[in-house]
Amino acid sequence: MDRLGSLNAFVRAAEARSFTVAGRQLGVSSSAIGKAVARLEERLDVRLLHRSTRSITLTADGARFLERCRRIFSEIEAAELELSQTHEAPRGTLRVGLPLAGMLMMPTLVAFMKAYPEVTLDLDFSDRIVDVIEEGFDAVVRFADAGDSRLMSRALGLYRRRLVAAPTYLAAKGAPLTPDDLKAHACLHHRFPTSRKFEQWPVPSGHPGIEIELPKTAVASTLEPLIHMAEQGLGIAYLPDFAIRRQLREGLLVTVLDDYTDRSGPLRILWPSNRHLAPKLRAFVDFLAANLVPSVEGEADSRTSS
Template identity: 60%
Template sequence: MNAFVRAAETRSFTKAGAQLGVSSSAVGKAVARLEGRLGVRLFHRSTRTITLTAEGTLFLERCRRIFSEIETAEIELSQTRDAPRGKLKVSLPLVGMLMMPTLSAFMRTWPDIELDLDFSDRLVDVIDEGYDAVVRTGDTTDSRLMMRVLGSFGFKLVGSASYFSAHGTPKTLSDLVTHRCLRHRYPTSGLEDWLHDGHGNKITFQMTTAVTSSAIEPLIQLAKDGHGIACLPDFAVQEQLDDGSLVSVMEHAVRHSSTYRILWPSSRQLAPKISVFVDFMAANLFKPRPISADSQPDQADIGAVGRETAR
């Protein structure tokens, strides 16, 4: 049944085998034995893909309920232990590398939890890809998930002092048109919009693009090296603003903001490892002071989380 569920969720015997640590042929034989015992075909097979039959779709839902009951029983037993433990699979945006101080502090606080971190701006399917939690911006639309806000952040137009000395410091939109722009590109929504009016509407203008990047860290470095102006999350460049390697300009013109949320699969019983991770990230990710290794999450908060739809 486990081989069948993994194959159904990944649409691949090979991927299911990789998750289970066995060969694709072993998964195929396990599914064939299950089909023989049930007397029905669970998959349509071709040389490239497998898809569920109507009977397979029905059986998948039953199997998920069975495994959910098993997981609930295991969670109830695990809660009798002194501390949460086990592997925690988390998806974070590429800018998540800037969250490493918080993640490092979490590892010191909960050493029995093994983090499996995937950094990507790809829109992952939390349920089908087996993630315990994901951190993302944007609205939420999947009712299978629970959600909690981690915090909001603004944006700043930044460049090096040497760049502004050579090219002038922009003070108005017309000044900005002549500058070299270092732009962040999202995988789903495209290039980051820099300027917005007070009503949330973007202000379009002709940019001279020097470089585009799917990650923020290269843009920070290029801005420090004097290659142009970048519009970046304020928390991502705070260290550089503090040490003077970057300078913020036209702060009155950058009015938009975004919010990080943490999402996890909805269930009647929340695993302790997910509970402490959600609490810790909410308490520490946007904390203005340095994170202590002794910081403890607020376990009571998780019970107050309301159900929302989630993307």
């Protein structure tokens, strides 16, 4: 406590350029401020302030130390604010970035809105890589790890991509037994709208660098049309399991070639590390972790790493 008091006395004196003003702000005498700063300088073995009969000025070391002290007190203030808001009801606008496939998360997002009616969701759907901090997002949901040290993250679960088709299609065309059999089937492809690249299917050719050319019965830049076409028996699609959970449960779609579709990836929510978890953000992070991919346990909060 004595150290924090000395730091506070130094910051007030350095900013006011006066022991008298600093003492008045803290309710002590100017000599008490001077002694506190002197004890701090003695402990650090460095001169922080130049004194004269009329004013005080910062030394070069003092200027650097002042910036560090300001950050310390800013963190203390932020911690106190975060604790004071812990019991407040979540409210306000929450700007969230979602991938285009995030439209398939709408049941969970709608459930959140019903549970927290005082939180307004401002949703931005895009497949481009956004700068969370520069573009002013409170949080973003992504299908991959992020290597930005400025961000905090929490795992929402793992998703796996599946080759699926309607039972009526498989009854008419037969189920593929090997990836090579897909060349004789109607294939429904996803193409990323920004890069214009096709999502690669798990079709090993046996020759490195050579891709098997699959039929392109239909191509879409979002997943919803592919799900609908697959449900209607128009072909086989390659889709993330979280997006077709209901269809698989109700038997509208069934998986094929499960032994070859073992690609999985993390689903994460990220937010700026310099931003404390306001009640609205904490509620949103916890709700998604509990409901978006309920079959997979999330990890504890951690800094993202590359």
